[in-house]
Amino acid sequence: MFTMSRGGEMIGRGHNRRLYPRLFDCDYLHLSTLREAVRPFATQCRGQLLDYGCGSKPYRELFTHTTSYTGADFEVYDRHDMMLGADGRLPCDDESFDAITSFQVLEHVKIPSFFLAECCRVLRPGGLILLTTHGMWPYHPGPHNDDFFRWTASGLEILMCENSFTTISISGVCRGYLCLLQQLLVLHDPARTKRSLAKRIVYALYSGIVNLAGMVAFKIMPEMSQQGDILPVCYVVVARKTV
Numbered sequence: 001m002f003t004m005s006r007g008g009e010m011i012g013r014g015h016n017r018r019l020y021p022r023l024f025d026c027d028y029l030h031l032s033t034l035r036e037a038v039r040p041f042a043t044q045c046r047g048q049l050l051d052y053g054c055g056s057k058p059y060r061e062l063f064t065h066t067t068s069y070t071g072a073d074f075e076v077y078d079r080h081d082m083m084l085g086a087d088g089r090l091p092c093d094d095e096s097f098d099a100i101t102s103f104q105v106l107e108h109v110k111i112p113s114f115f116l117a118e119c120c121r122v123l124r125p126g127g128l129i130l131l132t133t134h135g136m137w138p139y140h141p142g143p144h145n146d147d148f149f150r151w152t153a154s155g156l157e158i159l160m161c162e163n164s165f166t167t168i169s170i171s172g173v174c175r176g177y178l179c180l181l182q183q184l185l186v187l188h189d190p191a192r193t194k195r196s197l198a199k200r201i202v203y204a205l206y207s208g209i210v211n212l213a214g215m216v217a218f219k220i221m222p223e224m225s226q227q228g229d230i231l232p233v234c235y236v237v238v239a240r241k242t243v
Contacts (some may be wrong), residue, residue, distance in 0.1 A: 018058035024204040026185040028211045030233045033174045034132065037236045038062060038103075041130050041169075044238075047098030052090070052119065053105035054081065066099065090118050099128045104234070106133035108145045116163035123241045129165060135172060135232040136179055138186055153229055156237055165239040172232030179231040181214045 021031040042062035051057055054071030057078075063069055071081035072090055082091050088109075100119050109115040119129055133151055141147045151159075153170045160167050174182055185207050 016058050018056075019061070023211050024208040025211075026188070026203075026207050027182070028207070029178050029182045029185075029214050030137075030174045033178065034234060034236070035059075035062075037171055037173045038130070038132065041236065041238050042101075045099040045101070045128055045130060048096070049099040049101065050090075050092075050097045050122065052100055052102045052115075053108075055103075059101070059103055063101070070097075088115065088118070090122055092122055094121050095124045096122045097127065098124055099130070102129075102131040104132055104134065106131060107137075107149045107151070108142075108147055110146070110148055112149070112159060113163055116159070116165070120164045120241055125241060125243045127241045129237075129239050129241070131237050132173075132234055133237070134234050136183065137233055138183075151235060153235060156235060160237065160239045164242045166242050168238040168240060169236075170238075171236045172229045172234075173236060174233035176230050177217060178214050179233050181210055182233055185210055 017025065018031060019035055021028045025031070038059060039062055042059070043065055045063050046065050046067075048068045049063060049066040049070065051060070051069065051071045054073050054076070057069070057071050060069055071078060072084055073081070074084050074088075076083055085091065100123060102119075106112055106115065123129065133149075133156070135151055137150070139147050153172065156170050157167050188203065188206075
């Protein structure tokens with residue numbers, strides 16, 4: 001019924017690039033601000049946790065207050081994780097988990113209401129859901145998934161309410177001028193085209209300079225660099241299952 005992206009990739013020997021991007025990475029601004037936005041909510045997740053669309057579970061280390069961390073995806077790399085069926089249905093009983101996370105998956109889900117219905121089904125009453133999804137980001141289908149949606153805070157709130165969740169907060173991440181700088185780098189992403197080693201080095205230096213400028217701008221004038229809810233690269237949604 002839907003296709004799902006892998007929640008993240010482990011790139012480089014022993015380096016979790018998704019959680020700890022390098023200054024010279026083209027998506028540094030997005031990933032570094034997303035990590036810091038997720039961190040305080042991750043500590044609110046308790047008990048048994050499910051990472052729905054887990055990929056390589058790049059955000060796992062942020063969840064320090066859980067008793068278990070189980071992943072679910074179409075491909076899994078840990079024998080304790082769950083393999084999803086072809087329709088994306090979770091192979092577990094109702095009310096099996098205290099919390100659910102999902103990182104950059106919702107935009108790849110063909111039927112978001114089905115995805116959230118599964119989340120609601122396996123959550124215990126009052127259980128917490130923490131998900132992230134894109135606002136402003138280029139089209140990015142994968143080899144086994146498509147890219148269907150972009151969201152606004154209002155749209156996400158309606159979606160959560162319609163699927164038996166009470167929203168606690170919806171936060172835009174990497175907004176305003178930071179978003180513009182991030183899009184500038186992604187438009188020239190060397191991963192999208194083949195480039196010589198020399199050009200890749202030049203681009204890495206260029207990315208580092210732009211990222212550094214974004215960091216300085218954020219420190220000096222945070223309100224201007226992330227003005228309101230304008231042009232967020234992505235959103236962090238926190239909600240509870242309606243009892």
